Amino acid sequence: QVQVTQSGGGLVQAGEALTLSCGISGRALSTLAVGWFRQLPGKEREFVAAITWSGLTTYYADSVKGRFIISRDNAKNTAYLQMNSLNTEDTALYFCAAKIGGPMGPRMQPTEFDYWGQGTQVTVSS
Secondary structure: OOEEEEEEOOEEEEEOEEEEEEEEEEHHHOOOEEEEEEEEOOOOOOOEEEEEEOOOOEEEEOOOOOOOEEEHHHHOOEEEEEEOOOOOHHHHEEEEEEOOOOOOOOOOOHHHHHEEEOOOEEEOOO
16 A cells, blocks of 8 residues: 655745655555645645656646756655745645656646645745
8 A cells, every 4th residue: 555645844934945755655666656736725736746757857837847846766765846936826735646657747637646645735925
């Protein structure tokens, strides 16, 4: 049984940085692609970033491109989302997700992912 456990998040000021972690258990991370999504109350879950199984290819939403970095450490079974130059529009509940197979791209949908973390709140104050 695959479990996705998130850590990180919290309250930061605009312009600051924050790193989210996504730990995988029950399956080798190397067999999973990873994505990050975020969600505001009453809104749909929004794609943020994704990384392929090998880590060689990454995808980003236009809103975070150049500021966020997705990465993975297969040896530690952990993926990361480094968020730089945060602004108030980045405030959301962030979710880590993993998938076994299927295509990857810059506009991924939540339904494409098999496993989900519990979500972690990121709040950016002005």
